[in-house]
Amino acid sequence: MKSSSAPLSPRAPNVDAPLIMPQLRGLLSLLLAALVLAQQAAANVEKTIFLGPQTINVPQQGPTFDNLHLDVLSPAADLAIRTRLQAEFPNSTSGSRGKATWLLLDDLTPGQRYEVRxxxxxxxxxxFTLEAYEIPAVWNTPALISSLAEYSSSRIREDEAAGDGNAVGSPDSKPKPNNKPRKTRPSPGSKERHASMLLLQILAAADYYTDNQTLMSNVAPVHVDIILDPFIMNILPQSLAPTVGYVLFIATVFWFVAQRTAAWVQKLAVDGSRQLSSKKDQ
Structure with missing residues (x-):
């Protein structure tokens, strides 16, 4: 006697997978892209993050900051400059960590977060090693004030020799007019003012070894972009706002597309299940 068994019903399709997988794939793609971009940026970028200090009284009676001939970065004027920085090999004997370059960060907002890259x-x-110092800290530290004085003297000599041209440590030989950085200059008759400012020290150390004795003896100036980037609400760098907006836009579009695709796949699965049931009933 043959045993009879009930016919197997078709297996219900798994409708959860179509709903979840597209969203997971999109999220993973975005994360991987962000990771790759972060690794690429870190290869050629050095930065320091700091808060704008309290305002100080800036006298206009010499000697003042105007006599230092420093390039100035300011949210109200120049947020970025393209220049060349002198570099040297670090010296463990003297404790040197590289050739020092100084800039003035002016017109900051007290308590606001900034980033210099x-x-x-x-x-x-x-x-590169970047350090932002408050003015009193530089004045009260012999090593810092000595480094600042040495750099300022070299800038004054270079400007005088070049007729205020583009010496090493200044903008490139043919900068765009709107890319030329503002420099501290003596300005007779100026009134005293209160401002939030910092002195930025950049140490550039050559990081290579070669059999070429010329390159080992004479380190070439490094072409750099120095960027002052204010934070929005002390959370997000201002320069990243367009990128974040673009990513959010793409993510939103992808979410709606994923929802429509998931609904379409789910409808196909339900229709297929109904067709199988109809054929079985026939």
Missing amino acids: VCWAATQPTA
Whole structure:
């Protein structure tokens, strides 16, 4: 006697997978893209993050900041400059961590978060160290004030020799007019003012070794972009706002497309199940 068994019913389709998988794939794609971009940026970028200090009284009676001939970064004027920085090999004996360059960060907002980035090409291997100092800290530290005085003297000599041209440490030989950085200059008759400002020290150390004795003896100046980037609400760098907006836009569009695709796949699965049931009933 043959045993009879009930016919197997078709297996219900798994409708959860079409709903979840497209969204997971999109999220993973965005995360991987962000990770790759972050790794690429870190290869040629060094930065420091700080808060704008309290305002101080800036006298206009010499000697003042105007006599230092420093390039100035300011949210109200220049947020970025393209220049060349002198570099040297670090010296463990003297404790040197690289050639020092000084800039003035002016017209800051007290308590606001800022970021200064140095960007350079991978074809010039260099290790940069960035430190932002409050004015009293520089005045009260012999090593810092000595470094600042040495750099300021070299800038004054270069400007005088070049007729205020583009010496090393100044903008490139043919900068765009709107890219030329503002410099501190003596300005007779100026009134005293209160401002939030910092002194930025950039140490550039050559980070390579070669059999070429010329390159080992004479380190070439490094072409860099120095960028002052204010934070929005002390959370997000201002320069990243367009990127974040673009990513959110793409994510929103992808979410709606994923929802429509998931609904379409679910409808196909339900229709297929109904067709199988109809054929079985016939």
